[in-house]
Amino acid sequence: MGEFTIKMPDVGEGVAEAELVEWHVKAGDPVMEDMVVAAVMTDKATVEIPSPVTGTVVWLGGEVGDTIAVKAPLLRIETAEDGGEPKVVSPATESVVQAPKPSAPAGQATIASPDAASTPPKAIGGLAGRPSERSLSGPVEKPLASPSVRLFAREHGVDLRQVASSGPAGRILREDIEQFLARGALPLSTQPGLARKTATEEIKLTGLRRRIAEKMSLSASRIPHITYVEEIDMTALEELRGTMNRDRKPEQAKLTVLPFLMRALVRAVSEQPDVNATFDDDAGIVTRHGAVHVGVAAQTPSGLVVPVVRHAEARGIWDCAGEIARLAQAARTGTATRDELSGSTITISSLGALGGIVSTPVINHPEVAIIGVNKIAVRPVWDGTQFVPRKMMNLSSSFDHRIVDGSDAATFIQRIRVLLETPALIFIES
Structure with missing residues (x-):
């Protein structure tokens, strides 16, 4: 041996x-x-x-x-x-x-290696490799599956303990889950009654969730936040966005609000470079960045990640949209690289329709600003003679008060407001 x-x-x-x-x-x-x-x-x-x-x-x-x-x-x-x-x-x-490895597109199975396809499941820890042979009354071993397969199962609400495995040593493959879903199989469940629940569960923070906790603690403990909220009339921009999406080419990504905001942000930071900066608070040094590397906070099944659109100052609207879509897909499937998840100089945080009316975004340390996007909603707005329906959106943005004064924060957001409310200005060279 x-x-x-x-x-x-x-x-x-x-x-x-x-x-x-x-x-x-x-x-x-x-x-x-x-x-x-x-x-x-x-x-x-x-x-x-x-x-x-x-x-x-x-x-x-x-x-x-x-x-x-x-x-x-x-x-x-x-x-x-x-x-x-x-x-x-x-x-x-x-x-x-x-x-x-990147997950296969929806509806397309991952191709297993010949060895994986020809090797029968083996018993692990005294339990048979196929869930149908396990006793549901006794302790159940944690199913064997890669992180990408576990992510795919979570996205589709599948309990891996109920999926028959075909991989080596009883390992569950992506195609096993797809076959499970194709059969219309549903998780075993019982209808709970109206009874008191006294069980508790202790969950150790590991992996990405622990990284998020450490990052948020660092930001909250070191950075004195100032949050500034302003409402934006998005009616004209939404009309323009709808027209551009109807006329877009097949290879172009669909435009959301974020590419327009990104271009407006680039114009605004050119006038206030202190906002596009990082602060080394240990050394007491502020670094202004000529490049605008925009982090776009993205929620994934594993937790919050911030993929980075690099050199937004050199990208047009469609280029920004394509890069945002590409990075969002990489973040969701867990295939984003280290370089794609680091190096931002300013961050945009958006929850889309879940954005609420107001938020207090936490700055992505060591940056000094974060732009929080709230949901768009039709509200009555007084035009001087009557109330008219307008598509309104709030920006709830936070700044490091050690570096950015309140008046500078307000000036920065007001500049973005003007650009978004008059979207033609975004396309005019300064």
């Missing part, structure tokens, strides 16, 4: 450690070559780690939520090979990092 030790690989330049966000195996489980055994996260990017050998897991190097240093032992696998000293899989000699 031999033994392989898989070490935490180098998951990115300058990264010294990564958070363990998911185990796909436990001690005693059989594994096969190329089977994903763990998932780690750094800078909001999740990386799957496959096994380079076939064997049995004999030791795990941490629990979910632990931070593990690069090159530290991650897990050990006992193999059928004979040998003396235990073998070590090192990032320097053998790649053990597999980047997350």
